[in-house]
Amino acid sequence: MQSTRAVTLAKVPSGVPQPADFAVQSLPLPEVTAGKVLCRAQFLSLDPYLRSVLSGRHLGHSLDVGAVIPGSAVSVVERSAHDDFAVGDLVSGALGWQTLALVDGASLRKLPSAIFPSLAPASTALGVLGMPGLTAWAGITQLAKVTAGDTVLISAALGPVGSSAGQIAKALGARVIGIAGGAQKCAQVVSHFGFDACVDYKSADFLSALKAACPLGVNVYFDNVGGRVLEAALAHLALHARVVLCGLIDQYNADVRPAGPNLGPVIGARATMMGLVVYDFYPMQAAFLAYMQTLLQQHALRWLEDVSHGLESTPAAFCKLMSGGNFGKSLVQL
Numbered sequence: 001m002q003s004t005r006a007v008t009l010a011k012v013p014s015g016v017p018q019p020a021d022f023a024v025q026s027l028p029l030p031e032v033t034a035g036k037v038l039c040r041a042q043f044l045s046l047d048p049y050l051r052s053v054l055s056g057r058h059l060g061h062s063l064d065v066g067a068v069i070p071g072s073a074v075s076v077v078e079r080s081a082h083d084d085f086a087v088g089d090l091v092s093g094a095l096g097w098q099t100l101a102l103v104d105g106a107s108l109r110k111l112p113s114a115i116f117p118s119l120a121p122a123s124t125a126l127g128v129l130g131m132p133g134l135t136a137w138a139g140i141t142q143l144a145k146v147t148a149g150d151t152v153l154i155s156a157a158l159g160p161v162g163s164s165a166g167q168i169a170k171a172l173g174a175r176v177i178g179i180a181g182g183a184q185k186c187a188q189v190v191s192h193f194g195f196d197a198c199v200d201y202k203s204a205d206f207l208s209a210l211k212a213a214c215p216l217g218v219n220v221y222f223d224n225v226g227g228r229v230l231e232a233a234l235a236h237l238a239l240h241a242r243v244v245l246c247g248l249i250d251q252y253n254a255d256v257r258p259a260g261p262n263l264g265p266v267i268g269a270r271a272t273m274m275g276l277v278v279y280d281f282y283p284m285q286a287a288f289l290a291y292m293q294t295l296l297q298q299h300a301l302r303w304l305e306d307v308s309h310g311l312e313s314t315p316a317a318f319c320k321l322m323s324g325g326n327f328g329k330s331l332v333q334l
């Protein structure tokens with residue numbers, strides 16, 4: 001019988017996750033029956049929402065102790081009993097943090113050969129050209145409807161969502177300001193991703209630096225963080241600003257949900273706040289990829305990946321992500 005090596009939940013984390021919250025173990029795999037596809041992982045995706053899954057707080061999803069962590073992966077088809085997939089195809093899907101996964105073919109997506117790997121490596125199907133990129137595109141183009149001349153402020157700006165949102169907003173002619181943790185991250189947001197400025201929320205002069213970076217206020221705030229960063233950003237909303245509430249990473253590690261920020265400035269600016277759930281935009285995947293393909297062809301799209309190596313490195317890499325230590329899209333290469 002075949003087996004897989006998998007990262008499983010050893011215990012539900014309390015606070016910032018620790019490597020001991022996870023186990024790496026061999027698990028048996030059933031036979032490949034009709035409709036199933038056996039996939040060998042090349043890259044595992046580490047995403048902040050998984051922290052909420054571990055606490056049972058992600059859109060009703062939770063996880064039993066001992067279960068395989070249900071992350072996404074880019075894999076190569078090793079055996080197929082599904083007509084749409086052949087051995088050697090590059091696919092992505094919710095394959096879990098494991099070396100081999102046996103799944104229904106219907107749950108897999110083939111990576112389009114027009115893009116992968118001629119325009120971008122397969123790993124980017126988990127970042128700028130995958131779910132995080134789609135989230136960014138949806139927030140900037142479908143919800144906030146950014147246009148030329150807008151000032152757009154984006155938190156967690158060096159991550160795959162923030163950096164993609166910023167690049168798309170730049171391509172649309174906006175002035176783009178990032179918020180990130182630490183001088184080194186802020187420098188990369190500007191130098192690698194072409195933001196007009198980036199403000200360090202960990203610095204003592206954060207509030208005054210933010211004010212200086214957006215003297216006329218912000219037309220769009222794309223929030224990935226919540227908490228005091230959201231509160232600081234709301235103080236700079238221009239009249240009729242649009243706020244996209246995308247993520248709350250500031251509270252994913254909290255055992256008790258903190259009190260919300262003061263929303264008075266939203267009223268004062270007559271602003272609109274919109275909740276973003278990327279799943280709503282999965283039917284628009286083709287439009288998103290066509291748009292990104294154009295940016296790739298214009299050499300107007302970059303990415304940054306924080307890659308660790310080997311399945312055993314996955315728990316520590318996830319803990320690094322959840323304590324802000326990652327520089328760019330967090331991945332594990334197998």
Ligand SMILES: NC(=O)c1ccc[n+]([C@@H]2O[C@H](COP(=O)([O-])OP(=O)(O)OC[C@H]3O[C@@H](n4cnc5c(N)ncnc54)[C@H](OP(=O)(O)O)[C@@H]3O)[C@@H](O)[C@H]2O)c1
Nearest residue numbers: 156159160161180181224246247248249250276277278324
């Ligand atoms: N709404 C949706 O459908 C949807 C879809 C995808 C992602 N999201 C959300 O989008 C946000 C960004 O996701 P991503 O994939 O691009 O990840 P990411 O930016 O790589 O996420 C990790 C980063 O979050 C930042 N961060 C801010 N406050 C933090 C805190 N208190 N603790 C730890 N890290 C903190 C850290 O960067 P700094 O050092 O710069 O703070 C850290 O490097 C997340 O909140 C995610 O849940 C939402």
